[in-house]
Amino acid sequence: MSSWITNGLVWNETAGRLEKKHIRIEDGLIAEIADGAGSRDFGGAPIIDAEDKLVSPGFIDMHVHLRDPGFEHKEDIATGTRSAAKGGFTTIACMPNTRPVTDTPATVTYILDKAAREGCVRVLPYAAITKNELGRELTDFAALKEAGAIGFTDDGVGVQNAQMMKDAMKLAHSLGMPIIAHCEDDSLVDGAWASEGKFVRDNGLKGIPNESEAIHVGRDVLLAEATGVHYHVCHVSTEQSVRLIRLAKSIGVRVTAEVCPHHLVLSDEDIPGMDPNWKMNPPLRTPRDVQAVIEGLEDGTIDMIVTDHAPHSTEEKGRGVELAPFGIVGFETAFPLLYTKFVLTGRWNLGFLLQRMTSDPAKAFGLSTGRLAVGAPADLTIVDLETERSVDPATFLSKSSNTPFGGWKLTGWPVLTIVDGRTVWSEA
Numbered sequence: 496m497s498s499w500i501t502n503g504l505v506w507n508e509t510a511g512r513l514e515k516k517h518i519r520i521e522d523g524l525i526a527e528i529a530d531g532a533g534s535r536d537f538g539g540a541p542i543i544d545a546e547d548k549l550v551s552p553g554f555i556d557m558h559v560h561l562r563d564p565g566f567e568h569k570e571d572i573a574t575g576t577r578s579a580a581k582g583g584f585t586t587i588a589c590m591p592n593t594r595p596v597t598d599t600p601a602t603v604t605y606i607l608d609k610a611a612r613e614g615c616v617r618v619l620p621y622a623a624i625t626k627n628e629l630g631r632e633l634t635d636f637a638a639l640k641e642a643g644a645i646g647f648t649d650d651g652v653g654v655q656n657a658q659m660m661k662d663a664m665k666l667a668h669s670l671g672m673p674i675i676a677h678c679e680d681d682s683l684v685d686g687a688w689a690s691e692g693k694f695v696r697d698n699g700l701k702g703i704p705n706e707s708e709a710i711h712v713g714r715d716v717l718l719a720e721a722t723g724v725h726y727h728v729c730h731v732s733t734e735q736s737v738r739l740i741r742l743a744k745s746i747g748v749r750v751t752a753e754v755c756p757h758h759l760v761l762s763d764e765d766i767p768g769m770d771p772n773w774k775m776n777p778p779l780r781t782p783r784d785v786q787a788v789i790e791g792l793e794d795g796t797i798d799m800i801v802t803d804h805a806p807h808s809t810e811e812k813g814r815g816v817e818l819a820p821f822g823i824v825g826f827e828t829a830f831p832l833l834y835t836k837f838v839l840t841g842r843w844n845l846g847f848l849l850q851r852m853t854s855d856p857a858k859a860f861g862l863s864t865g866r867l868a869v870g871a872p873a874d875l876t877i878v879d880l881e882t883e884r885s886v887d888p889a890t891f892l893s894k895s896s897n898t899p900f901g902g903w904k905l906t907g908w909p910v911l912t913i914v915d916g917r918t919v920w921s922e923a
């Protein structure tokens with residue numbers, strides 16, 4: 496059966512502008528993209544009137560924490576996917592730092608089964624590189640791939656041992672699978688929570704140096720060159736990491752990278768005080784690093800934007816900044832934040848932002864979604880590009896509300912999200 500999304504504004508990359516289109520959906524696929532000028536008879540088919548709002552390919556987020564199994568007080572697959580859908584995301588890839596760690600086929604199967612039953616967006620599970628993410632023994636990559644894992648990562652911690660990482664890359668490469676790396680050398684971190692910069696100097700705190708991230712990036716691009724694996728760098732936050740990835744790409748190493756909205760819009764100098772909602776890993780870096788990651792994203796050194804949605808309960812975040820866990824939620828603020836700070840300010844055109852949240856992650860990870868084309872899955876997001884609203888964490892569909900963006904006035908709010916041709920979230 497056919498249905499239509501009518502009067503949507505679709506980004507035309509060649510022309511560099513929005514154009515009015517009617518989109519016909521059939522059997523979960525995009526069946527037709529028709530010119531929206533003039534009147535038209537839709538033959539009584541069901542219609543969603545997009546009313547001159549943006550219609551984008553559904554956003555893709557290759558780095559999220561759904562906390563299920565084991566930490567359901569923070570989030571679960573039902574609430575996490577609802578929160579994602581509200582943010583306009585139709586595909587999300589979830590990290591294995593669950594309890595148990597996603598290091599066996601049984602846990603991968605649990606996530607996929609629960610996502611099929613209770614999730615409302617596509618969920619792609621990553622599995623751990625090492626058992627229990629302890630860095631001591633590789634997991635069974637072949638069995639995890641067979642169960643449906645899409646890549647391997649110990650996100651939450653860095654793989655400290657270079658030989659372990661090299662063995663992981665060799666094995667992943669032999670299976671045609673990517674390695675996704677949280678880059679952090681523990682020996683350089685020493686219990687600090689904020690970056691070496693003005694904030695720690697002003698407050699007499701220990702700082703996390705940029706090299707703690709960049710040393711792993713440098714090590715790993717060398718190992719990726721040696722092994723040939725697709726190596727993907729998580730949440731890039733430093734100037735040095737950008738430089739290393741740029742160099743690696745220039746000599747043909749198969750490396751891709753991601754950056755989070757908070758690392759693009761906030762620096763350590765914005766931290767208002769000892770507030771756990773400003774504590775995340777990697778930490779907010781200096782304004783110079785922020786400029787470097789923005790430029791890295793702009794020149795293609797960094798391929799995509801991810802949220803690193805990292806929910807933690809109010810109780811956990813309320814333990815004081817030293818004891819609180821690292822991480823902030825991200826789904827429900829990502830697009831309005833970037834649209835307001837980069838598109839409305841004139842720095843980026845809308846098409847650039849959309850690419851980095853749709854087609855670019857799809858390309859890097861070989862997904863069939865992320866494009867608005869006849870024959871592609873009908874994963875679509877309708878966004879109101881006009882209305883300004885304040886971020887109100889009390890309205891989040893996530894179980895958690897740990898965000899530094901509460902009260903920010905933003906424009907560009909998703910209003911309706913479609914996966915496989917079905918509406919999975921609607922504001923109305």
Ligand SMILES: NC(=O)N[C@@H](CC(=O)O)C(=O)O
Nearest residue numbers: 560650651775776805821822
């Ligand atoms: N980003 C964070 O600050 N926290 C993440 C872990 C991670 O992404 O490294 C989490 O699981 O809470």
Ligand SMILES: [Zn+2]
Nearest residue numbers: 650651677729
């Ligand atoms: Zn991480």
Ligand SMILES: [Zn+2]
Nearest residue numbers: 590650651803
């Ligand atoms: Zn993460």
